[in-house]
Amino acid sequence: MAVRVGFVPHLLPLRRSFSSAPVRRADFTHAVIGAGVVGLAVARRLASTEGTSTILLERHASPGTETSSRNSEVIHAGLYYGTDTLKAQLCIQGRQMMYELCAKQGIPHRNTKKWIVAQDDEQWGACLRVHKHAQSLGIPTRILSQEEAQRREPEVRALAGVVESESTGIVDSHSLMTYLHGDFENRGGDCAFLTPVTRIEALDGGRAGYRIHTTSAEDGSETSITAETVINSAGNSACHINNMVLPPARHLTPYYAKGTYFSYSASFPRPSVLVYPATLPGHAGLGTHLTLDLSGRIRFGPDTEWVDDPTDLRPSRERLATAIPEIRAYLPNIDEAAIDLDYCGIRPKLARGGSSVNNGSGFQDFIIREEEGFPGFVNLLAIESPGLTSSLAIAERVHSLLHK
Numbered sequence: 001m002a003v004r005v006g007f008v009p010h011l012l013p014l015r016r017s018f019s020s021a022p023v024r025r026a027d028f029t030h031a032v033i034g035a036g037v038v039g040l041a042v043a044r045r046l047a048s049t050e051g052t053s054t055i056l057l058e059r060h061a062s063p064g065t066e067t068s069s070r071n072s073e074v075i076h077a078g079l080y081y082g083t084d085t086l087k088a089q090l091c092i093q094g095r096q097m098m099y100e101l102c103a104k105q106g107i108p109h110r111n112t113k114k115w116i117v118a119q120d121d122e123q124w125g126a127c128l129r130v131h132k133h134a135q136s137l138g139i140p141t142r143i144l145s146q147e148e149a150q151r152r153e154p155e156v157r158a159l160a161g162v163v164e165s166e167s168t169g170i171v172d173s174h175s176l177m178t179y180l181h182g183d184f185e186n187r188g189g190d191c192a193f194l195t196p197v198t199r200i201e202a203l204d205g206g207r208a209g210y211r212i213h214t215t216s217a218e219d220g221s222e223t224s225i226t227a228e229t230v231i232n233s234a235g236n237s238a239c240h241i242n243n244m245v246l247p248p249a250r251h252l253t254p255y256y257a258k259g260t261y262f263s264y265s266a267s268f269p270r271p272s273v274l275v276y277p278a279t280l281p282g283h284a285g286l287g288t289h290l291t292l293d294l295s296g297r298i299r300f301g302p303d304t305e306w307v308d309d310p311t312d313l314r315p316s317r318e319r320l321a322t323a324i325p326e327i328r329a330y331l332p333n334i335d336e337a338a339i340d341l342d343y344c345g346i347r348p349k350l351a352r353g354g355s356s357v358n359n360g361s362g363f364q365d366f367i368i369r370e371e372e373g374f375p376g377f378v379n380l381l382a383i384e385s386p387g388l389t390s391s392l393a394i395a396e397r398v399h400s401l402l403h404k
């Protein structure tokens with residue numbers, strides 16, 4: 001659908017009821033920028049409220065072509081984040097919502113479970129801390145006996161022990177996004193693809209809404225629409241959208257942590273559970289782990305590499321050399337010749353070197369907030385892992401921010 005040219009809204013303070021007012025003040029009540037899994041979930045949730053109209057603006061020709069299709073597709077349990085963090089709260093809530101939605105709508109998924117494996121005392125200490133923390137959050141984890149671990153996955157090495165996360169699983173992220181997209185449109189939402197947002201004006205400081213300028217990716221034509229609220233769900237470009245709206249003193253610099261995946265073409269060994277090495281403090285990610293897709297295909301990764309360009313998605317061969325010993329540590333009989341470069345994804349970061357796990361120094365939580373002084377402008381920043389798992393819960397949170 002092409003973006004409709006907007007009309008100038010009344011420069012009056014907007015009410016927040018989004019009731020079906022006789023005089024509509026803007027073209028849309030809500031404009032969501034970015035049709036990744038989070039933008040789709042948010043737009044779908046907002047479109048469910050009567051008297052609202054929601055448009056989803058996406059620069060590419062279809063939804064979910066950036067980070068949302070370049071991840072591990074894991075439904076995370078929420079093991080690694082401090083009790084008071086948004087990551088813990090939204091991952092736990094989002095995981096439950098995800099399993100329910102997938103079961104109800106027939107979206108392919110599986111409760112594979114996950115093992116966190118330790119090879120020495122230091123790693124086992126880290127595993128036990130995760131186990132204890134999980135218990136305090138009410139997330140089911142258990143310590144496996146050596147006999148059970150050997151029986152279930154004889155090829156997985158865990159010299160010092162295994163903690164199992166029972167609620168971890170996988171989801172077909174493409175089927176999920178196809179469902180969210182369809183359901184958004186069924187609820188009356190509009191999608192505008194090939195529509196990059198290039199400029200945003202806060203009308204009367206946002207009190208009269210926002211004028212969103214776009215340039216067609218097809219023919220370069222420029223147009224604009226108005227919306228009472230703007231939700232910035234632009235993933236790796238979220239800082240750029242932020243900087244279009246907020247004054248220079250509140251501008252943000254984006255950082256990018258690339259993760260490379262490795263494929264495995266041999267039929268042996270083939271564990272049926274996800275395998276993660278114990279995470280020691282200070283790591284930017286969760287180590288080069290083993291995940292599965294719904295067809296049983298193994299992939300290793302992602303690793304972490306800081307890059308300057310968010311479109312730098314080419315896997316590089318040098319990464320393979322570092323990954324192999326990490327993989328061999330928990331899967332010693334791996335056939336190295338069958339491991340190859342696969343694909344990359346890029347995590348949106350707000351600082352270089354920060355940690356996405358644990359609540360220690362440098363930890364970066366999700367940022368989900370209506371920006372002070374800009375009513376109706378909601379920023380979703382640093383939505384890295386577990387953003388896929390949390391997407392439905394993030395949508396609930398945005399909805400409650402806007403419908404206070």
Ligand SMILES: Cc1cc2nc3c(=O)[nH]c(=O)nc-3n(C[C@H](O)[C@H](O)[C@H](O)COP(=O)(O)OP(=O)(O)OC[C@H]3O[C@@H](n4cnc5c(N)ncnc54)[C@H](O)[C@@H]3O)c2cc1C
Binds near residue numbers: 060196237
């Ligand atoms: C390597 C890796 C592994 C991960 N593994 C997992 C996992 O196993 N489980 C999990 O829960 N999470 C995981 N994540 C996190 C998860 O993938 C992300 O949190 C989630 O996909 C983010 O979705 P999003 O919609 O915010 O962003 P995106 O998918 O990046 O979507 C943003 C959209 O905004 C659009 N956009 C940007 N700028 C503009 C503009 N100016 N105008 C119009 N459109 C614009 C983009 O084109 C894009 O489509 C992983 C992430 C990475 C990088």
